[in-house]
Amino acid sequence: DIQMTQSPSTLSASVGDRVTITCRASQSISRWLAWYQQKPGKAPKLLIYKASTLESGVPSRFSGSGSGTEFTLTISSLQPDDFATYYCQQYDSFPWTFGQGTKVEIK
């Protein structure tokens, strides 16, 4: 299985901060990577697919980059609604696997 490792596990930030989350794959996954946001008691929400394509309706302050084994999710200016847990997911090969999550907390 392809292992997905996110860093950091927890991130403390303030409204307006620029935030970057990293996701590393244990082998190359080309650009077959998605990012999700999850709030407590809710299903994950798709933010970005194919490493950098913004899902319809997702604010432009979210962006993704990377290819191969290293990827980043950036929030350009953190908003109150963005405090949540973020997951990466690879869909290069089965079984599709997720990172362990990065919790973005209020500083």
Add this chain to the structure above:
Amino acid sequence: QVQLQQSGPGLVKPSQILSLTCVIFGDSVSSNNAAWNWIRQSPSRGLEWLGRTYYRSKWYNDYAISVKSRININPDTSKNQFSLQLNSVTPEDTAVYFCVRDLGGSFDYWGQGTLVTVSS
């Protein structure tokens, strides 16, 4: 707008069968573009993809190796739904289960989630 509505019991006894159903609104289980997945989430295992069913002139399934000997995901075209059956459950199968659509590997529509507890 696609909606997925899950149903099924929240408590299952060890060694019994876990069964969940997901009704699809706004799309078709027989779509030639979509696939229909089950994903679970627990504190110990995180988000875990279990498997999927999809139609491309005929029906196909993909399953995670970790559950392949115990799982069945079946479409029901008459009710536009799909189901999960997980056999011989143990407490380690306790999790929130989600039904999810994918259009090429990323998961764009999710059901509301069902907490299933395996306990006697």
